[in-house]
Amino acid sequence: MEVFLGDGIFNSDGEIWKRQRKTASFEFSSKKLRDFSTVVFRGHALQLGQIVSHSADTREPIEMQDLFSRLTLDSICKVGFGVELGVLAPSLPDNPFAIAFDNVNVIVTMRFSDPFWKLKRLLNVGDEASLKKSAKVIDEFIYRVIHSRRSEIQDSRAFQNSDQLKPDLLSRFIELGENPANQMNEKTLRDIVLNFIIAGRDTTAATLSWFIYMMALHPDIAERVFEELKQFEQSLELGSLKNSIVADQQSFNESLEKFAELLNHETLASLTYLHATLTETLRLYPAVPLVIVINVYTK
Structure with missing residues (x-):
């Protein structure tokens, strides 16, 4: 290596x-x-x-x-x-x-x-x-x-x-x-x-890929994640996500930019259900699933 x-x-x-x-x-x-x-x-x-x-x-x-x-x-x-x-x-x-x-x-x-x-x-x-x-x-x-x-x-x-x-x-x-x-x-x-x-590239990309896969398999969980995001946004009195599904692409992108501005290390801590789904994804699909162990025996 x-x-x-x-x-x-x-x-x-x-x-x-x-x-x-x-x-x-x-x-x-x-x-x-x-x-x-x-x-x-x-x-x-x-x-x-x-x-x-x-x-x-x-x-x-x-x-x-x-x-x-x-x-x-x-x-x-x-x-x-x-x-x-x-x-x-x-x-x-x-x-x-x-x-x-x-x-x-x-x-x-x-x-x-x-x-x-x-x-x-x-x-x-x-x-x-x-x-x-x-x-x-x-x-x-x-x-x-x-x-x-x-x-x-x-x-x-x-x-x-x-x-x-x-x-x-x-x-x-x-x-x-x-x-x-x-x-x-x-x-x-x-x-x-x-x-x-x-360390930061493949581990994060793999986890995000598995996360999306799990959300596709469990739409009820995906809906709960989305509801938490809406409640989080509404608690800050913005509420731009609630109409994003029916909006056109430009309006959605504008809503996305406003929502992104709310996210930082402090505010992410309040998204407990999102955190739970990510950690459960990591439990099921570890970011580094292959561990190579080499045992050397000497006389």
Whole structure:
């Protein structure tokens, strides 16, 4: 997994893991990053809502799992790198980084069941040749972003404009890494942030996909979730959702934007039934269902 995860938190142990865990725990608890994440995920969720609304209006089929993967990749890259990939645009465009990311993810996972992967790597053939090319695309993209972000931070300091520093994870880790005690070179920054992108992308997309599937199987539960959302909105004296079903697409999108503005870490805590359905989905369909255990016996 080293070619993909490097020395990130998923692929390290001991003191390296402990230092990353401690740093990440502190960063994710910060209000600045939490507020930034809320804005990012809410904005991309609105894009998704508009795509689904258009599909419902035109009765065109859509692939929800693909949309959720685009949603989470766009969102986590914005939070992690401060970069907008744009794969959730209405045209659903391809992106070289997104394609390479998926390709590497699949191939390194298949290594666990392919006894000849080292030979393929040595000969640079098959999946290993494709992996090498895709890994190069990922690294070029990430290091380019790191160099750009370092320059932006230096320019902000030169003009004594610290308020312009971006709140994404990469920017925060770059600042932390300038402390000699933290020892974060560009390879370390690449590994740390990429691991968190992996953590936030597929897990969330898979859970959302299963959630929609379960709502389709249990329309009575879906209705109760919708009723809770309406009551939540009406408690704030807006009530734009109550007429959204019969409204045209433009009116629905406007209602959706108003509703999204109500959602943050504090208000979401009041949606207990929605929380229950999501956690029940996770119980039935864990976000990481496959755990590979390797036992090594020595005499």
